[in-house]
Amino acid sequence: MFAPADPPRFGQFDGKPLIEALPEVLASDGYWSVAAATALTLVARGRIVPGVTAAGHDTWRVGPLDHADELHLRQLAAHDDYDRLRAFLDAVADTLPRTGTGPFAGTEACDVSALKAWADEQITISLRIETTDDLRFRGIVQVRAVTDPYPRDVRGSGRELDAIRAISRVDWPPLQRLLDSAELADGEVSELLATDIEVHWPRELTTGLSAKAVIGEPSGTFQASDLLAFDWRLALGGQELTQAEMDLVAEASRPVVKLRDQWVLVDPALKKKARQKLKPLTAAQAVTAALTGVAIIDGERAEVAPHGLTAAITTVPEFPQPAALQARLRDYQLHGLRWLAHMTSLGLGACLADDMGLGKTITLIALHLHRADPRPTLVVCPASLLGNWEREIRRFAPGTPVTRYHGPQRTLPSDGVVLTTYGTMRLDAEALRGHDWGMVVADEAQHVKNPHSGTAKALRSIPSGARVALSGTPVENSLSELWAVLDWTTPGLLGTHRAFRTRWPEPDDTLAKVVRPFLLRRRKTDPGVAPELPAKTETDRYVSLSVEQAALYEALTREILDQIAHSDGIARRGLVLKLLTGLKQICNHPSHYLGHDTLQGTSGKLDLLDELLDTIVAEDGSALIFTQYVGMARLLERHIEQPTRFLHGGTPVPQREQMVDDFQNGRAPVFLLSLKAAGTGLNLTRADHVIHFDRWWNPAVEDQATDRAYRIGQTRPVQVHKLVTEGTVEERIAALLQSKRDLADAVLHGGEAAFTELTDAELAELVQLRSAQ
Secondary structure (H helix, E strand, O other), X not given: OEEOOOOHHHOEEOOEEHHHHHHHHHHOOOHHHHHHHHHHHHHHOOOEEEEEOOOOEEEEEEOOOOHHHHHHHHHHHOOOOHHHHHHHHHHHHHHOOOOOOOOOOOOOOXXXXXXXXXXXOOOEEEEEEEEOOOOOEEEEEEEEOOOOOOXXXXXXXXXXXXXXXXXXXXXXXXXXXXOOOOEEOHHHHHHHHOOOOEEEOOOOEEOOEEEEEEEOOOOOOOOOOOEEOEEEEEEEOOEEOOHHHHHHHXXXXXXXXXXXXXXXXXXXXXXXXXXXXXXXXXXXHHHHHHHHOEEEEOOEEEEEOOOOHHHHHHOOOOOOOOOOOOOOOOHHHHHHHHHHHHHHHOOOOEEEOOOOOOOHHHHHHHHHHHHOOOOOEEEEEOHHHHHHHHHHHHHHOOOOOEEEOOOOOOOOOOOOEEEEEHHHXXXXXXXXXXXXXXXXXXXXXXXXXXXXXXXXXXXXXXXXXXXXXXXXXXXXXXXXXXXXXXXHHOOOOOOOHHHHHHHOOOOOHHHHHHHHHHEEOOOOOOOOOOOOOOOEXXXXXXXXXXXXXXHHHHHHHXXXXXXXXXXXXXXXXXXXXXXXXXXHHHHHOHHHHHOOOOOOOOOHHHHHHHHHXXXXXXXXXXXXXXXXXHHHHHXXXXXXXXXXXXXXXXOXXXXXXXXXXXXXXXXXXXXXEEHHHHOOOOOOOOOOEEEEOOOXXXXXXXXXXXXXXXXXXXXXXXXXXXXXXOOOHHHHHHHHHHHHHHHHHHOOOOXXXXXXXXXXXXXXXXXXXXXXX
């Protein structure tokens, strides 16, 4: 016979410790043998949970049990006593896992009374509701331990004290009273429906009443200028209520109402929704709600019923390319044209975010021809792209008037395509606002990623029937930049910036559902996209610091880290940026950091560059060299022996075009470019080598620079060389770049943590000089 103990593992069977008696029990015939086998099976299935005994000892118990387990135990206990059977099972469960030392592992009794509060939290309270003949309510408090298969009525369960402790953790005062008196007033039932307490309602009451927000139908074909109705609609078991039934719910004086020959529980929140009138939605708000199936109403997320808007936006009609286009669009370009035409025909904007070189320019030229709007199209782009846009339009749409609105004596025409720069647009915003535009296109739209900049504000102030953003990197660093681009193309789609950040602090499926119809992104590596594009290979080339570089690096690190340790706020952030900039300059060359006019001495990067250029030019190749520092580029221009062209932010447009022509026609095999000035818009397909002399903090910008050579029209494989100094901050940042590049690939992910916000210890870890591995 089994004699229980505290803790359970100290129990005895026929006067022997359980651990010694268990083999004999299993070998015997009869009730206790089956009980022991059952215990072993439960333990083997992992059906054991830790707990604290009444005396405060550590213990393991069997549980949680499912319905089949409980049925088996009840049938087995019919031959003895259920409580004694559970005590035996718990004793076996408390004995077998103990193979070590200490609480829950050793066999000795351990005092874990400090865990009693945690153990109490494993006890949950629920209510079983009964109704009288006149539909009055009675509530019976139930208690359930983690080891129980189902709740038990508190009365007679032996767990009254557990229940009282559990009730003290629940913020609903009537629970305490219900231990003695079961009657519930209607008001208490309404309160109960608004709590998180688990309630078991009687079968004669239906709890299937639900609510969804419903978007009204547009008066005709959907347009962005529409204002759509928005209302709550209640449903019972998935079937919508009639307006008369909605009125019954709204006017109900009790927490139950009879609908369709059944009594239905009415949550106070649902009753409020039956009465509530919602404000109409703008078209952009309706689109967001329809695409996500969710709306924010009074600060809370609400389910939105499916609406035809989703199909209206995502179903793109087919049509042939414009007859006036003097080129044959590839399949993916034709799809892009159809998508842009569909979105702009609805009065909605769009962002075409294809990889650089996939033909965004020709797609927009085709869109202008297809729309056949008598009003002109305004294209805003960086100065370096004006010539390319003009040449492409004259080539592919020779009958289309094209005007450069740039430089002195500029005038605005009344038709065709007007090209201007972001700088000119900002200066002439008033004149551009007063013109009637059929479409406004923002090329390299990352120029307006800061919505508070003068450039972005000027662009937003220009009215138009359609807005299209073009960018190879619509999300360079953060979701806020995605918001800035799409809020220009389709104002209100993502709400205000504050509302956007509140609703989507991190990307989720609902954000993807909103963005996907408005953002089209194809990659060069996508199957069937630009198959003639040659392969691109990228190689990180690690070099060592010279003795002079290492000495400068360590000296600067010690000096600035010491200053950082004694500063804070803006001053500290400035010192961090000063340190990072200085270290990168030292990694490039000592003369870069020291401000020399010419290169004096050498560096690992310079030695490797000389070797690469000698080999490349000897093989009749061409190279692009990118650096983010104009000062370093000037030093390299004076050093490189091969014919070289140097393009930077201050290079006039005519001179830029001549430089491109010199490189493309082989008159200069080396093209030196400052990263930010030349990272966008140039077509340099003669290059079969790209050298990143230093690494940019932003991989999206770096990828754009590489794409100057790696684009349609390239006939040779492109080799990308990324120069990295071993053991320095550059090596650590090289590892960070890959994680940040994953953001741009996913389109909708958060940016990297600002280096200026690193702790002193984290910063030291990032910048300290290490031995090359």
